[in-house]
Amino acid sequence: MKAFERLLTIMDELREKCPWDKKQTLESLRHLTIEEVYELSDAIIEKDLDEIRNELGDILLHIVFYSKIGSEKKAFDIADVIHGVCDKLVHRHPHIYGDVKADSEEEVKANWEKLKLKEGKKSVLSGVPKSLPPLVKAGRIQDKARGVGFDWDNKEQVWEKVLEELDEFKTEVDNNSNKAQGEFGDVIFSLVNYARFVDINPDDALEETNKKFIKRFQYLESESMKDGKQLADMSLTEMDVYWNRAKTLKES
Numbered sequence: 001m002k003a004f005e006r007l008l009t010i011m012d013e014l015r016e017k018c019p020w021d022k023k024q025t026l027e028s029l030r031h032l033t034i035e036e037v038y039e040l041s042d043a044i045i046e047k048d049l050d051e052i053r054n055e056l057g058d059i060l061l062h063i064v065f066y067s068k069i070g071s072e073k074k075a076f077d078i079a080d081v082i083h084g085v086c087d088k089l090v091h092r093h094p095h096i097y098g099d100v101k102a103d104s105e106e107e108v109k110a111n112w113e114k115l116k117l118k119e120g121k122k123s124v125l126s127g128v129p130k131s132l133p134p135l136v137k138a139g140r141i142q143d144k145a146r147g148v149g150f151d152w153d154n155k156e157q158v159w160e161k162v163l164e165e166l167d168e169f170k171t172e173v174d175n176n177s178n179k180a181q182g183e184f185g186d187v188i189f190s191l192v193n194y195a196r197f198v199d200i201n202p203d204d205a206l207e208e209t210n211k212k213f214i215k216r217f218q219y220l221e222s223e224s225m226k227d228g229k230q231l232a233d234m235s236l237t238e239m240d241v242y243w244n245r246a247k248t249l250k251e252s
């Protein structure tokens with residue numbers, strides 16, 4: 001509590017005395033907050049515990065900052081924010097704070113979605129942020145639909161859907177159709193669905209591949225340069241020699 005009180009005091013002082021902090025608004029902080037969340041994501045992916053701690057501090061600062069601005073507008077303060085989330089957690093965990101029975105993660109998720117609908121949500125999917133990255137959004141949409149029972153029975157059914165969507169996409173591409181983009185989206189959506197059934201996070205999986213590609217391509221760049229070669233002057237066959245060599249290196 002002393003640490004939190006210290007942060008609140010510093011926020012008050014900065015808002016009163018610092019030209020930059022005095023100028024900030026809810027809108028001006030938004031893109032900075034998004035950046036901080038991505039920095040936290042990077043730290044988690046790298047398993048850098050010190051950096052995770054630092055980024056959590058930055059995000060906490062943003063929460064306090066928004067709350068300070070809210071109090072200036074006489075809309076809400078940090079206590080309102082904290083009590084709000086506490087009330088929500090108690091209400092949405094009746095299996096802990098009430099007499100509802102939920103012995104599995106799936107039952108908890110199903111109860112959570114049903115409670116949100118009772119709270120006035122017009123759709124199970126209304127809680128999916130519009131600004132989420134599309135790959136993450138696809139997974140969240142599917143999770144929420146699953147929470148109310150709208151889901152495939154098994155992974156074999158989902159894989160059949162993946163193959164069906166691939167065939168439809170290939171057909172549209174072969175026909176130079178303007179429907180190809182939509183069909184490609186269907187392919188990705190169905191693959192995200194299949195990943196869910198085999199316990200793979202598609203966003204994490206794609207990021208792992210991104211990192212692997214970057215590492216191998218940078219090896220290609222550096223090693224070819226050591227040999228006095230320029231990528232722009234090399235054939236694909238020549239590049240493949242370095243690329244295949246990079247694939248034999250231990251991934252980190």
